[in-house]
Amino acid sequence: MDVYKIYALRYAGPEQSSQALLMWNRDWDHKVQRAYYFWCLLGPQGPVLVDCGVSPERAAQRNLKNYVNPVELLKGLGIKPHEVRHLVLSHLHWDHCGGAGLFPQAQVHLGRAEWDFWSTSPLVGRSIFTILHQPGDLAALTAAQEQGRLHLHTGDAPLAPGLELIAAPGHSPGLMALEARTSQGEAVLASDCGHTFANFAEDWPSIFIFDLPAWLVSMERLRSLAAGPELLFPGHDIRMSEDYPEVAPGVTRLV
Ligand SMILES: [Zn+2]
Numbered sequence: 001m002d003v004y005k006i007y008a009l010r011y012a013g014p015e016q017s018s019q020a021l022l023m024w025n026r027d028w029d030h031k032v033q034r035a036y037y038f039w040c041l042l043g044p045q046g047p048v049l050v051d052c053g054v055s056p057e058r059a060a061q062r063n064l065k066n067y068v069n070p071v072e073l074l075k076g077l078g079i080k081p082h083e084v085r086h087l088v089l090s091h092l093h094w095d096h097c098g099g100a101g102l103f104p105q106a107q108v109h110l111g112r113a114e115w116d117f118w119s120t121s122p123l124v125g126r127s128i129f130t131i132l133h134q135p136g137d138l139a140a141l142t143a144a145q146e147q148g149r150l151h152l153h154t155g156d157a158p159l160a161p162g163l164e165l166i167a168a169p170g171h172s173p174g175l176m177a178l179e180a181r182t183s184q185g186e187a188v189l190a191s192d193c194g195h196t197f198a199n200f201a202e203d204w205p206s207i208f209i210f211d212l213p214a215w216l217v218s219m220e221r222l223r224s225l226a227a228g229p230e231l232l233f234p235g236h237d238i239r240m241s242e243d244y245p246e247v248a249p250g251v252t253r254l255v
Helices: 056-061 070-075 112-120 135-147 197-202 211-223
Strands: 005-018 031-041 048-050 086-088 107-112 149-155 158-160 163-167 175-180 185-191 230-234 246-248 251-253
Touching: 005 070, 005 175, 056 197, 107 112, 107 135, 107 175, 112 135, 112 149, 135 149, 163 211, 175 211, 185 211, 197 211, 197 230
Parallel strands: 048 086, 086 107, 107 149, 185 230
Antiparallel strands: 005 031, 005 251, 031 048, 158 163, 163 175, 175 185, 246 251
8 A cells, every 4th residue: 555754844944923923813922933844755656745845036035044945955855856756736825836946847736726816816916915925936837837747626636546635725715735645544734724733723723814714614624634633734833843853954754
């Protein structure tokens, strides 16, 4: 049976903010740390990435602290960019998709609703959306589309034996999580459906919510798919660096 190992790669941070950023409207005076991640799954299908960090240019524009090029981080797992077979983009916020151009041979998977919103809605030019998404990041995806490497999925979709894309809208219009079979049971990489483990445990959103009712449904669904709360992984929790064994600089093994 195909099972996967899951690694978290921290490409920037930690950064400090009010807890209210990650737990909507709660604990304004309480400071917490967060970090920026993408994930690598190793199993019979060859390397699969969930999100991809950002390019050095984006990191400089966004003034990211302790940035490491995603390509350098993957070296710690012995992986070269051209070996990445599938790249799942959970959503098109800049911190999750801004490195897609670093993996020019990967098959790119994305929720159709996510693509449609960011590539066609006139609302994306409004400031509340421009802080979340950079139009320039679509260039790498348009190139992938021209090369036949962009796969838009409507709803859940199988990616490979033991890997299933799970539609989990709410944080963004078409967020996709990835469910993976592991030696410990089904794990779910939820990305920013929950920024931290606490969002899942306390059923409480971060401040970044596109559609709250959809988010509530997605949250419940992802919790039900993971074999346990310890196998449901969030997007930005610093614990992914602190509570798991480090196998290479900036790389921890989650499962
Ligand atoms: Zn994020």
